[in-house]
Amino acid sequence: MKDEFVVIPKATISRLPLYFRVLSELDHVGVPIVSSEEMAAKIGITSSQLRKDLSYFGGLGIRGTGYDVSYLLAKIKEILGMNHHRHLAIIGAGKLGTALAGYGGFLQHNLEVKALFDIDEAKIGWKLGEIEVYHISELKPRKEELKLDIATITVPAAAAQQVTKAAVEAGFKAIWNFAPVRLEVPEDVHVRNEDLVVGVLTLSHHLSRKNQ
Amino acid sequence: MKDEFVVIPKATISRLPLYFRVLSELDHVGVPIVSSEEMAAKIGITSSQLRKDLSYFGGLGIRGTGYDVSYLLAKIKEILGMNHHRHLAIIGAGKLGTALAGYGGFLQHNLEVKALFDIDEAKIGWKLGEIEVYHISELKPRKEELKLDIATITVPAAAAQQVTKAAVEAGFKAIWNFAPVRLEVPEDVHVRNEDLVVGVLTLSHHLSRKNQ
Numbered sequence: 132m133k134d135e136f137v138v139i140p141k142a143t144i145s146r147l148p149l150y151f152r153v154l155s156e157l158d159h160v161g162v163p164i165v166s167s168e169e170m171a172a173k174i175g176i177t178s179s180q181l182r183k184d185l186s187y188f189g190g191l192g193i194r195g196t197g198y199d200v201s202y203l204l205a206k207i208k209e210i211l212g213m214n215h216h217r218h219l220a221i222i223g224a225g226k227l228g229t230a231l232a233g234y235g236g237f238l239q240h241n242l243e244v245k246a247l248f249d250i251d252e253a254k255i256g257w258k259l260g261e262i263e264v265y266h267i268s269e270l271k272p273r274k275e276e277l278k279l280d281i282a283t284i285t286v287p288a289a290a291a292q293q294v295t296k297a298a299v300e301a302g303f304k305a306i307w308n309f310a311p312v313r314l315e316v317p318e319d320v321h322v323r324n325e326d327l328v329v330g331v332l333t334l335s336h337h338l339s340r341k342n343q
Numbered sequence: 344m345k346d347e348f349v350v351i352p353k354a355t356i357s358r359l360p361l362y363f364r365v366l367s368e369l370d371h372v373g374v375p376i377v378s379s380e381e382m383a384a385k386i387g388i389t390s391s392q393l394r395k396d397l398s399y400f401g402g403l404g405i406r407g408t409g410y411d412v413s414y415l416l417a418k419i420k421e422i423l424g425m426n427h428h429r430h431l432a433i434i435g436a437g438k439l440g441t442a443l444a445g446y447g448g449f450l451q452h453n454l455e456v457k458a459l460f461d462i463d464e465a466k467i468g469w470k471l472g473e474i475e476v477y478h479i480s481e482l483k484p485r486k487e488e489l490k491l492d493i494a495t496i497t498v499p500a501a502a503a504q505q506v507t508k509a510a511v512e513a514g515f516k517a518i519w520n521f522a523p524v525r526l527e528v529p530e531d532v533h534v535r536n537e538d539l540v541v542g543v544l545t546l547s548h549h550l551s552r553k554n555q
Contacts, residue, residue, distance in 0.1 A: 148544055172354075174354075211548045230439055283543075311367060315447075323546050323547040325539070332363065334519055335424035
């Protein structure tokens with residue numbers, strides 16, 4: 132018999148990383164309880180929206196007191212799949228790809244880069260610590276051998292769609308895209324677009340305000 | 344006499360990059376008009392929240408028709424300060440720093456990397472195209488000479504707070520932080536934390552759902 136499974140709206144899921152970030156910060160500085168108003172203000176949504184989001188995960192709030200930070204953090208980690216160990220493939224062993232491969236922040240979140248792929252013959256066989264660079268034609272066998280879950284796209288924009296097609300054909304159902312293009316994928320494949328420019332634009336706004 | 348200036352809530356500002364992304368996509372594929380419901384669904388907020396947000400920028404919607412995509416996009420670019428040309432400094436000329444320095448997506452958004460800084464004497468004087476690596480002790484004079492606006496922190500976590508202190512002392516009012524630590528800054532300095540792990544976690548969630 133299968134467990135009952137509550138369908139969580141996409142919009143709520145999209146806000147979970149924000150909850151995760153805010154709760155991690157609170158937990159890090161040792162705050163045990165947080166009110167819905169305080170959390171909502173940090174995230175930039177209304178407290179009623181926040182309470183509605185969190186209601187999908189069961190009665191986690193205590194009326195008149197607030198939310199238990201470490202319990203809620205653990206719950207959100209679970210929902211985000213952070214209790215599963217995930218293996219990342221990085222396609223594109225250029226500067227960004229190798230920077231990500233060397234990034235120290237993955238392991239604490241149960242994420243691990245297991246392989247790099249490139250088309251440049253000069254790079255095939257390189258090792259960054261334990262991580263080897265394979266030819267992109269080896270995507271499918273290496274995916275099975277190394278149990279790769281997520282394909283990270285760090286190739287130039289012009290090559291991104293072609294590389295994504297190869298990843299989908301190799302069986303990847305999750306694509307983490309750093310190329311500044313929108314990728315076309317089948318319906319059962321999830322794409323997360325990482326747009327580095329968007330982050331810096333909010334800073335630009337604040338600088339404009341200062342110069343008024 | 345100064346123009347009248349409407350104070351836009353922080354929460355609304357924090358959503359502007361999401362509006363920017365959605366509108367850019369619509370504009371790119373040639374959609375001229377979008378309803379508040381459609382845009383809200385793409386972003387993951389309620390349409391009433393969206394209409395409230397956009398009301399701060401004047402009457403941009405046409406009742407019963409929707410929003411003019413290219414007009415709204417231009418307005419949001421203006422509010423985000425994208426009509427100002429901004430100069431970035433990158434502190435930390437390692438893999439991530441040099442990857443960002445070589446990133447092609449900045450210029451189309453009026454952003455330009457003008458200088459790299461490091462403490463490693465072996466790197467000082469390096470050139471990545473037009474961009475030179477300076478010693479971090481030169482932050483203040485180079486900030487003035489090159490009119491640097493935003494300090495991008497790509498040093499290891501252990502060095503991030505110290506480097507941020509140097510950037511603040513050099514007069515930077517905007518910090519784009521890639522180090523996985525929370526930085527302490529004076530009240531008039533804005534920090535944008537770029538947490539690369541958060542993005543990939545939503546993919547991990549989708550993989551968990553598939554395996555149910």
